[in-house]
Amino acid sequence: MQQPIAILDSGVGGLTVAKEVMRQLPREKIIYFGDTARTPYGPRPAQEVIRFTQEIVDYLLKFSPKMIVIACNTATAFALETIRSRVSIPVIGVVHPGARAAINRTQSGYIGVIGTEGTVNSGAYEQALKQLSPHVDVVSVACPRFVPLVERGNFRSEETYNTVNESLAGLRSTRIDTLILGCTHYPFLAETISDVMGGQIALISSAEETARDISTILHDKGKLARGDLLPVHQFCCSGDPQMFKMIAQQWLNEQIELTPIVWQVPHIG
Amino acid sequence: MQQPIAILDSGVGGLTVAKEVMRQLPREKIIYFGDTARTPYGPRPAQEVIRFTQEIVDYLLKFSPKMIVIACNTATAFALETIRSRVSIPVIGVVHPGARAAINRTQSGYIGVIGTEGTVNSGAYEQALKQLSPHVDVVSVACPRFVPLVERGNFRSEETYNTVNESLAGLRSTRIDTLILGCTHYPFLAETISDVMGGQIALISSAEETARDISTILHDKGKLARGDLLPVHQFCCSGDPQMFKMIAQQWLNEQIELTPIVWQVPHIG
Missing domain, CATH: 3.40.50.1860 (Rossmann fold)
Incomplete structure (x- = not known):
């Protein structure tokens, strides 16, 4: 089974990274998490952003991703080093x-x-x-x-x-x-x-530059996807699914499926 | 002591990578090898290019580099995977x-x-x-x-x-x-x-893009240089030192020192 790239953000912003990954690495499968119930992260204290990021990473690890992308600058600024020290797969920020x-x-x-x-x-x-x-x-x-x-x-x-x-x-x-x-x-x-x-x-x-770095690091580790089938991506959000879906479909220019699994995340929402 | 980035090429071409590393990563020290005695690599058979590249890598490893950059497209095309399988530090091609x-x-x-x-x-x-x-x-x-x-x-x-x-x-x-x-x-x-x-x-x-990937991979591995002193680079070539020096100084827009050590390389020249 193809291991996905896990992309997380405080909301819809990380979709800009997801879109670039789809364009630059169309073979790669994405699992996306937008924490729309708790957006924006910008005004929050560092410890809170670190805790939220850790919760989302714990959730995404269940999908056995080959890489975690913290596609939120605020979360990268505060939580990148903490997350890196806690997981064994590559973690990159923006x-x-x-x-x-x-x-x-x-x-x-x-x-x-x-x-x-x-x-x-x-x-x-x-x-x-x-x-x-x-x-x-x-x-x-x-x-x-x-x-x-x-x-x-x-x-x-x-x-x-x-x-x-x-x-x-x-x-x-x-x-x-x-x-x-x-x-x-x-x-x-x-x-x-x-x-x-x-x-x-x-x-x-x-966003664009992060997609490029994802490509560089996956290549360096021999982890680029090789399949010929185009992947089916998964999207999760913690807040209003209608607004997320509307923005995501408009930005990505394709239909997406929001998985209901997101509502089972502990401590979220 | 600061570990250098080792850059090798069939001749002066890899100086385009060296120049970009100097611009994009001015803290990084470079050891450069131009195989000017045996340039061009383009018309040579694959096995010969692999052997030449291996000889240069063996020589450069004596400088304890933190990364090897095969700054020659021909050598990358033919020898990258061989070199990668033989050394334990990161090896990137162009x-x-x-x-x-x-x-x-x-x-x-x-x-x-x-x-x-x-x-x-x-x-x-x-x-x-x-x-x-x-x-x-x-x-x-x-x-x-x-x-x-x-x-x-x-x-x-x-x-x-x-x-x-x-x-x-x-x-x-x-x-x-x-x-x-x-x-x-x-x-x-x-x-x-x-x-x-x-x-x-x-x-x-x-060249420009390779410098950027060097930055990405060194950052991913926590190996970016942190010193405040600007490094002194080392250049070696296997052929005419005057022509190499003339082109290098013109391209890099600075004086360079060619180390005499190059003349002791076995099998070269």
């Missing part, structure tokens, strides 16, 4: 892939990061970027109003434009040439962010 | 990073590959691309005249333009939107290749 891609892309050495309060206050991107290269300058801005917009499916309205425009005003006067979308929800808003920032700023989707 | 990046980049699903006869005839890129995604179409063209141009330092002459123009004529009528420079020598010719193919074709440098 911070380092985005950081690597930004360093690959920037010419000026000035890199912007937008994320939740939790991610920005943790300094995770700045640390990852500086660990890779001492030469870069980093400007970080928390955008706490973005995730609730995305979780309501509100991607392209006037309200969205105004929120993005106000949130990014301070970034437009900086010397950045590269902007990391440091939250997996933000690719849903990429067109609006690009409109606001201008086309000359390279947007780095941590 | 084929899969380029393949991954191309799949990430293409919109049309039509991908071009240019490389040496050895690389193209091995089918290594087609295999790597199809392993990742059954949906892509691949067009491969061998360009045996490119490596000798680069090894002579001839990057931008009329002879170079004419050679590139003739070699890529067949590719211009295809539907590719992405072209993999499937030889680490080719980034030296990137401007000419771009002039010939037109700016709408995305060029994938396996």
